[in-house]
Every structure is written in structure tokens, then in C-alpha cells.
Amino acid sequence: MEVYEVFRRSGHKEPFEHCGAVIAPDPQMALLMAKECFLRRREGEHLWVVRRNDVHSFSDETLLEIAADKSYRFASAYRDVVKKREKARARAEELARA
């Protein structure tokens, strides 16, 4: 018997999301178990099972931490650009009038 991770999708445009795990001897049986355990109340329309041993993760998850300032990767770091553009436009108009 092996552990299978179960993913389901609630609609055509939704992503598959992890919803739990089942224990089964093979993928076909895992699908049957997963259907009964995780899709019996119309929680979704599509189902995946993946052998847990086929799921990979970093052995050292501290590698995933973001150490330094990454504000430049967020749109929020550029909010003042709008104000600057307005200021520049006003200055340009002023210059055009003068």
C-alpha cells in the first residue's frame, strides 16, 4: 500500500488544489478512494492522484526564505510613479505656456 496525494478542481478555470491523501495499492484504486473521500458532495469535477514519493521538495526549506529587500518585485513599490508623472506633465504644460 502506498500514500497518494489527492488534488481536485472545482471548475474548468480553477486550478487543481490539494485536498488530502488516501492509502491505496495502485493509482486506479487510489482514484476510486479519492472520489469517495473527496468528491462525494460535488466538491469538484476533476481529480488527480499523485504518489507521495513522486512529490519533491527542497530538503532545506530555509532556501525559500527571502533574505533581502525585494520591494522592487511588487507593483506597490512603484505607486509614486503616477504622482511623478502628473508632476512631470504639469511641468511640461507650464513650460509650454511660458
Place this chain on the structure above:
Amino acid sequence: MNDSLIALLTALGDDELVIGHRHSEWTGHAPHIEEDVAFSSIAQDEIGHAAAYYGLIAQITNDDLDRLALGRRPDEYRHTILCERPNGDWAYTLARHWLYDSADALRLEALEGTAHNDLAAVVVKLRREERYHMLHAATWMSRIARGPVEGRSRLIDSIATAFPEALGLFESIDLEEEAVKEGWLPVPSDELRARFAAHAAAGLEELGLPAEVVPPSDQSAEFVASSSGDLIEHNGDGTSGNEIQPSGLGGRRGHHSPDFDELWDEMTLTYRENPGATW
């Protein structure tokens, strides 16, 4: 005493800025889209590290970060020649990435013991990111090293070119003696270079790649012409014939190759249009 600290921070920051700029040239051109994003992200990290070092300089001199990064003349930059070399193919980029980040890991390890507390704090942060950069480089290297033949042979050629120049990362910095005496640089460059040469050679052997490499003679010859006497000084110090001789020296004294003129021109173009503009 601040001068030697600034000299150290300038060398560190310039290495990161210039290699970060070269890495960023892969944006839109990397072998596949996921790697394009991954390598661009690493490029941004390196430029972020440069900003961290320049920030420490700015604390002392009240200078502006953009001016430090983009408002200097080419001969005021103190990065090593390796960092300014064009990307060439993916194999060269990868070989340089692996060598540079191996060297940077050793350098940062040593710098954790610096007498400058703010630098020590920055180094702890950067080491966490550099661990990931090293993993990225090593993962790629081990795959290309195993073949097929074309990738493997391109990688071997690239290491032959880049390894001797990577030793230039440990050319002594301006005011090195003072920086060591003050404790800013806890391990002298000569010692770091020896550590790096041994570490990188062992790493290459582990990857099944030849570590005993000879740089193509035309490249080093090209550099001798534009260098000061530094290269001769290093070649003439009686080191054994088996040792890999550094090439591409002079960067730490501001003697750069023509490759840097072209890079500098592009990198600083926007800044020079309107120096002092706020972004």
C-alpha cells in the same frame, strides 16, 4: 581608516553590480522560459547585493546610491575583469556563474568575521541568498557536465577561460594592508585565492570536469597590453608550474578590458542622460 573600508565595499559592490548586469542580459534569451525567469531573478539579487554594499558606503560618505552605481567613470570601478566579460554562450555564463558564486561563498564566509558590524550583518543576509545561487549553479553544472558531448565540451572550454580569470576576484584590493590591519577584511586576498583555487579544483573534480586548465593564450595576451605591471608581478613570484596562473588581472586597480567600456556605456546611459533624477 574609512578609506580602506570604502575600498573593500567598492570592490564587493562593483563585482555584484557588473556580474548582475551581465546576468540580466539573458533576460528574454535564456535557454527556456523558466530559466529565463530564474536567471533574471538571480541577476536582480546580485544587483540588490551591490545596492546593499553601496548603501554601507553611503552611510559613511553620504553619497547617492545611483551615483555610486552609475555615476562613476569606467576606471573608478573596482570589479574584477571576469565579471565584465560578455556572456558568450550559456556554457560560459554557467561556468562563470559557478566559479563566481563559489568564490563569493568563500569570500562571504570570511567576511562574516569583519570588524565592521554593519557589513557583518549585511553579509549574513547575503549568504542566505548566495546559498541558493550556488545550488542553482551546481545543479546546472552537474547536468551539463554529464553530457551530451557538445554541452560538456563547451563547458570544459569555458572553465578553461574563466577559471584563471576567476582567481582575479582575489587580486588585492586598494589599501588592502590597511583593510586587513583594521579587520575590515579578516582574511587577506592571497589566502582567500588559495582557498578558492583548492575549493574550485575539488568541486570540478567532483563534477568529473578537468580542473587543470590552461587559458587560451590569445586572451591573456590581449589583456597584458591593457594591464599595469600587476600580471607580471604575479607571474614572477616563483609559483610552481602546476598551479593555475591568474589572468585578467588589474580590475581591482581600475584597469579594465575593452569589454567594460561597452558594458559601462549601456549600463550608465540612462543615468548620464539626467544625473541626479529621482526614480
